[in-house]
Amino acid sequence: MTQLKLAIWDMDGTIVDSREVIQAAMCRAFGVCGLPEPAYEETRKIVGLGLEEACRILAPDYHDPAGLSTAYKEAFVARRTEENFVEPLYDGAEETLKRLAEDGWLIAMATGKSHRGIRAIFEMHPLEQYFDTIWCADDGPGKPHPFMVEQCMNALGCEPHQSLIIGDAIHDIAMGRNAGIHTMGVSWGFGRADELHAAGAHEVHDTFASLNAGLLGFEQKISSI
Missing domain, CATH: 1.10.150 (DNA polymerase; domain 1)
Structure with a gap:
């Protein structure tokens, strides 16, 4: 199976x-x-x-x-709404989402943004197609409460050992740890690598190439179960 x-x-x-x-x-x-x-x-x-x-x-x-x-x-x-405003994607973000979708991963979002904020990003960048379920600050308790992670797993029928979270802040790591899942910190956003390690991240990645290698390792690990 x-x-x-x-x-x-x-x-x-x-x-x-x-x-x-x-x-x-x-x-x-x-x-x-x-x-x-x-x-x-x-x-x-x-x-x-x-x-x-x-x-x-x-x-x-x-x-x-x-x-x-x-x-x-x-x-x-x-x-x-200012003219020519854009929130840029990090280089490698969309490519990684596309690859995960093609490789059969389920993909979810757990964000402190509002539904309106998420919609604005989707109008700016064609990312909605990659997400199987989305949970945000409007839906219930925010980070570091495990609510959003639990709802992602429940919506898609996944167990904690099959799930991981990718985030740049210590609040993402705490939310994932509180939900009992694997946590991958990334250091290109708001949190520093040392802070993510101190928060208990199982892995911290500085590039999308490194993150992709970590995702492959996780996939190989659970495939052997």
């Missing part, structure tokens, strides 16, 4: 290089709310969390985290 294999992907910082737009939108939101702009070094650490939780962490003394969250959403949409 063919062994099922499931790759669960984060979006921001893993597939899409959203570093510039997220930092710009956060700075604009803080300005609207009369707060000093956060440094990128602080912003990068909250990417992947639910938006209100992220705002509470970045501005712990601010009286209206929901208002700050709304200001961020508005700033993000404003930035995204």
